[in-house]
Amino acid sequence: MTAAVDPAVDVEPGGRRSGVPWRALALQPVLVLVALGAFAVWRSGAELTDAEARPLGWGALGGTVVDHLELVAVAAVVVLVVGIPLGVLLTRGPFRRATPLVLGVANTGQAAPAIGLFVLLATWLGFGFRSAVVALVLYSVLPVLRNTMVGLQGVDARLVEAGRGMGMSALSVLLRVELPLAVPVMLSGVRTALVLLVGTATLATFIDGGGLGLLITTGINLNLDSLLYSGALLVALLALAVDWVGRVVETLARPKGL
Amino acid sequence: MSETVTDQRTVSGVSIRLEGVTKRYPGQRTPAVDSVDLEIAAGETVMFVGPSGCGKTTLLKMLNRLIEPSGGKIFLGDEDVTGQDPDRLRRRIGYVIQAGGLFPHMTVGTNVGLVPGMLGWDRARIAERTDELLDLVGLDPEVYRDRYPKELSGGQQQRVGVARALAADPPVLLMDEPFGAVDPITRQRLQDELLRIQEELGKTIVFVTHDFDEAVKLGDKIVVFDVGARVVQYDTPEAILAEPAEDYVADFVGAGATLKQLTLTRVSDTELHTPVTAAVGEDSAAVVARAEEAGERYVVVVDGRGRPVSWPSVAELSRTTSVPGTRDDRLPVVGLRSTLNDALDTMLAASQGGVVVTGRRDAVAGVLVVEQVMAAIQSTRSEVRG
Numbered sequence: 001m002t003a004a005v006d007p008a009v010d011v012e013p014g015g016r017r018s019g020v021p022w023r024a025l026a027l028q029p030v031l032v033l034v035a036l037g038a039f040a041v042w043r044s045g046a047e048l049t050d051a052e053a054r055p056l057g058w059g060a061l062g063g064t065v066v067d068h069l070e071l072v073a074v075a076a077v078v079v080l081v082v083g084i085p086l087g088v089l090l091t092r093g094p095f096r097r098a099t100p101l102v103l104g105v106a107n108t109g110q111a112a113p114a115i116g117l118f119v120l121l122a123t124w125l126g127f128g129f130r131s132a133v134v135a136l137v138l139y140s141v142l143p144v145l146r147n148t149m150v151g152l153q154g155v156d157a158r159l160v161e162a163g164r165g166m167g168m169s170a171l172s173v174l175l176r177v178e179l180p181l182a183v184p185v186m187l188s189g190v191r192t193a194l195v196l197l198v199g200t201a202t203l204a205t206f207i208d209g210g211g212l213g214l215l216i217t218t219g220i221n222l223n224l225d226s227l228l229y230s231g232a233l234l235v236a237l238l239a240l241a242v243d244w245v246g247r248v249v250e251t252l253a254r255p256k257g258l
Numbered sequence: 259m260s261e262t263v264t265d266q267r268t269v270s271g272v273s274i275r276l277e278g279v280t281k282r283y284p285g286q287r288t289p290a291v292d293s294v295d296l297e298i299a300a301g302e303t304v305m306f307v308g309p310s311g312c313g314k315t316t317l318l319k320m321l322n323r324l325i326e327p328s329g330g331k332i333f334l335g336d337e338d339v340t341g342q343d344p345d346r347l348r349r350r351i352g353y354v355i356q357a358g359g360l361f362p363h364m365t366v367g368t369n370v371g372l373v374p375g376m377l378g379w380d381r382a383r384i385a386e387r388t389d390e391l392l393d394l395v396g397l398d399p400e401v402y403r404d405r406y407p408k409e410l411s412g413g414q415q416q417r418v419g420v421a422r423a424l425a426a427d428p429p430v431l432l433m434d435e436p437f438g439a440v441d442p443i444t445r446q447r448l449q450d451e452l453l454r455i456q457e458e459l460g461k462t463i464v465f466v467t468h469d470f471d472e473a474v475k476l477g478d479k480i481v482v483f484d485v486g487a488r489v490v491q492y493d494t495p496e497a498i499l500a501e502p503a504e505d506y507v508a509d510f511v512g513a514g515a516t517l518k519q520l521t522l523t524r525v526s527d528t529e530l531h532t533p534v535t536a537a538v539g540e541d542s543a544a545v546v547a548r549a550e551e552a553g554e555r556y557v558v559v560v561d562g563r564g565r566p567v568s569w570p571s572v573a574e575l576s577r578t579t580s581v582p583g584t585r586d587d588r589l590p591v592v593g594l595r596s597t598l599n600d601a602l603d604t605m606l607a608a609s610q611g612g613v614v615v616t617g618r619r620d621a622v623a624g625v626l627v628v629e630q631v632m633a634a635i636q637s638t639r640s641e642v643r644g
Contacts, residue, residue, distance in 0.1 A: 162359030165324055165432075166373050166422070167349035180363050255363035257406030 025251065028244040032237050039233055052226050055215060065234065068211035071129070071201045072194070072242075075136035079193055083141045084186070087148025088174065099149070106145050109138040114200050122207035132201070132209030139200055140193040147189025151182030180255050187253060191246030198239040202231075212238070269301030271462030272335040272429040274321065279330035281316055290316050292486040293330065298479075300335075300429075301460040305473035307510070308483030308490075317487045318432055318466050322351045334430065349373055352431040352461070356439050358419025360407040366392070366418050367403040373426040391421040394458075396451060396620070413444035417451065424459070433465040437472070443607060446592075446600050449476055453595035454618075470511060474499065474521045475597050482507050496522060523634055525601055525615050526594040530624025533558045533614075536575075538567060538583035546576045558614055559583075564621035566591060566614045591616055594623055602631050 048056060055061070090099045109117070118135045125131040155178045163173040179186075205213030212235045219228025275298070281291040291313045298304045306314040319325040321332060323344040331340045339347050360369050370391055371384040379387070389399035395417040407415055416436060423431055437445045453476065456463060467473055473480045474495040482491045482498065484506060491503040499518055502508040511518070534554045536545040538561055549557050549572045559567045559581055568586035575581065590608035592601045594617045604613050605628055617623035 158355060158357075158359055159361060161324065162353070162355055163361075165322060165348060165353035165355070165359075167345050167347075167376060168372070169345050172376075177361055181361075257363045257365070257408060 021251075025244070025247060028240060028247075032240050032244070035233065035237055039230070039237075043230075046226065048226065049224075051222060052224055055218065055227060056230060061230075061234075064210075064212055064214060065238070068198075068201055068213075068235075068238065071132060071136065071204055071209060071211050072197045075133050075140065075197050075201070076194055078133065078137045079141050079144050079197075080190065082137065083144030083189075083193075084148050087145045087186075088152065088179075090145075091149055091152045103142075103146065103149075106142040110140075110142045112139075114139050115203055115206065118203050118207050118209075127208040129204075129209050131207055132204035132211075135207075136197055136200055136204070140196045143189040143192040143196070144186075145189075147192075148182070148186050151185030151189075152178055154185060155181045181258075184250065184254050184258070187246070187250045191243060191250065194242045194246055195239050198242050199235065202235055268458065269460040270427070270429060271301045271431075271460060273300045273333075274298040274430065274462060274464070275333040276317075277331040277333070279317065279320060279332060280328050281313070281320060281325060282328045288486060289328070290486070291320065291327075292488065294487050294489060296481065296489065296492070298462060298464065300462055302478040303456060303463040303465060303476055305477035305480045306464065306466045306483060307468065307470055307473045307480060308487075309485075309510075310468065312483045312485050313487030314466050314481075314483045315434060317483075318434055318464060321430075321432055321464060322348050322353055324348075349376055349426060350428050350430070352423030352425075352428040354419050354423045354431065354433040354436045356435050357412065358407070358415040358417075358422075358436075360415055360418055360422070362407050365404050365406055366397075366410070367399075369407070369418060370422045370425050372422065377426055387425060388421075391424055392418075394424070394455060395421045397421075411444075412440045413448060416440060416448055420452070420455070424455075424461075429462060431461045431463045433463065435466055435468065438468075442603075445472075446596070446603065450593035450596050450600070452476065454593055457595065458618075471518070471521050471599070474518060475600075482510060520599040520602070520631075520635065521597045523598045524594070525592055525596045525598065525626055528598070528626060528630050528634065530615055530626055533622070533625045535560050535622060536581045537562075538581055540581045542575050542578045542580055545581060546572055549575075558622055558625070560622055563619065565619075566616065566622050569614060589614065592626070593617070598631050598634055601626055602628070605631075 043056060055064070086102065089095050090102055114135070117139060118132065121131045121135045121138075125134060159177055159181070160173055163177050164170070168176065201209075201211050202213035202216060204211045205217050212231050215227050215231030215234070219225065219231060274296075276294050276296040278293045278295060279291060280289055280293050282289045294317060306318060308314045316325055320327045326344075327340070331338055333339065334350070360366075364372075367385075367388050370388045374384045374387055388403065392399040392402055397414060397417060402410070402414070402418075407418070410418065419436065423433075437448050440448065449472065465473075465476060467476075477495055479492060480495055480498055481489055482503075484490050491498055491507050493503075498507065499511060499522065502511055533556065534545070534549045534552050535558045536548075538559060545557055549555075554572065556569055556571050557575055558569055561567050561583070566589060567583060569589055588608055590604045590610050590613040592604050592613050592615055594615060596604075596615075601613050601615075605611065612625055612627040614622060615624045615626050
């Protein structure tokens with residue numbers, strides 16, 4: 001047939017990047033920055049007692065935030081390194097049978113009260129950073145694991161067959177077809193896990209793991225509202241910021257043509 | 259691939275031989291495919307037809323070992339490929355599935371270049387081959403190379419699927435109900451396209467379909483299967499229509515076998531009328547004079563490559579100064595290898611009394627009018643009666 005008689009020849013090349021909701025994405029960082037600015041203004045002008053001023057000093061505050069981020073980052077790396085390969089493995093041939101078992105364990109990890117998980121692990125592995133990371137990983141691996149599996153299972157089986165049928169190896173089909181197509185779902189799992197981590201990492205302070213939870217517990221114990229609120233606000237802003245970064249990455253990493 | 263020319267037909271395919279090929283699934287009493295012996299000649303298009311669940315698709319997928327046979331041997335040419343590494347085997351066998359099976363996150367060009375890439379071709383050669391193939395299936399490389407599959411219509415996606423399967427010039431092409439998901443008019447065009455490509459390339463094609471008309475139109479031979487992939491009849495379309503081997507085949511062929519003869523007659527089998535043609539931009543008065551001299555009331559306007567653009571009447575043309583290049587999207591066109599059935603369908607769809615017939619590279623080969631189709635029906639009917 002000639003292209004001349006094909007009525008659908010002039011399909012518009014749908015604008016490839018036009019789907020990016022930049023305006024919606026711009027709102028979140030603006031809110032975070034405004035709140036952060038308001039906090040900075042309050043902190044500079046507020047009259048603080050000595051007990052308040054020490055942890056709220058710029059240096060101390062920065063250190064606490066870095067501690068918190070360190071917890072989150074280390075746990076996140078472990079979650080990715082464990083969750084994604086495990087999710088991939090559980091969608092491959094014979095390993096599929098282990099799926100209910102592994103998902104069961106991951107579900108238990110998430111369903112168990114986080115504080116209980118922290119304390120139990122601390123009595124077993126000792127207090128400190130390491131136990132906190134293990135607890136955080138157990139608590140937040142589920143979304144990554146599950147979304148990796150769901151994303152891969154969502155890839156049209158005919159595309160996998162087409163890939164195998166043209167002579168791609170199983171690994172090549174996984175890397176070039178299945179994973180790229182599963183990326184949007186997987187990244188949304190990663191974002192969920194990161195936001196969970198930022199929030200849950202506040203509990204690390206109970207087992208001497210550091211982080212912004214320290215401000216909150218100190219504020220409660222010593223009845224210092226300024227510490228309590230500062231800690232709570234900073235955790236919330238951090239979670240929002242991480243969520244935003246996740247959204248931006250999701251938008252940019254989304255394969256073209258979908 | 260060495261190309262040999264026999265009976266003026268290009269053959270770049272190899273023969274396929276099946277010996278006692280069997281597929282048993284665990285827990286099933288009867289085998290899905292029960293010891294099939296079959297020989298397919300190089301360069302032939304063989305159609306697998308049969309009811310759903312008869313094992314024809316299973317048999318097809320055993321040819322490229324997407325399904326591993328439980329027994330028997332498969333030969334490509336003289337080479338026993340039953341034990342060969344399946345991934346390497348598949349790179350030598352083109353595979354086309356419904357809707358093309360294109361990867362949505364890759365451009366058309368990337369999709370087509372996948373197998374050459376796996377075979378280690380260099381970048382420039384892949385790019386050149388991709389353009390060549392897009393051109394072969396009737397898609398302008400400049401326009402389509404960098405598009406994503408979702409920006410294409412169903413028929414265009416299917417054509418890219420065919421281009422992708424042909425990319426590394428495999429001797430064998432397996433097609434699993436490729437045209438099942440497109441509308442009838444597009445399907446007919448895709449079939450014509452495949453016939454034209456096959457005429458140019460001469461691959462060995464194994465094509466699974468549930469549409470007997472499609473089998474008659476496309477196949478050099480047809481295999482009719484019953485349950486367990488039992489070969490009930492393996493013959494040319496003409497022979498199967500004329501003498502169905504069993505009642506089962508007669509049922510499958512259907513009662514309209516007389517009219518199915520229309521499906522057997524190709525446009526190229528009829529005597530085509532040679533129209534007066536005019537190039538786009540030519541002086542209208544000269545064209546009108548030429549047409550009047552030939553006693554023609556219509557003129558076929560062609561582009562620089564001889565492809566039909568529109569089909570205006572002499573009266574229409576005489577109102578212009580130079581021949582207009584406006585494409586008529588509803589222009590009824592069929593290929594030389596189309597059947598009279600297709601030609602009649604196309605005329606009815608366009609509400610016209612004739613069709614423009616195109617041959618190699620879509621250039622105008624002639625004109626077919628409805629009277630000729632009617633005459634063909636009359637003659638086959640009287641043949642059948644008499």
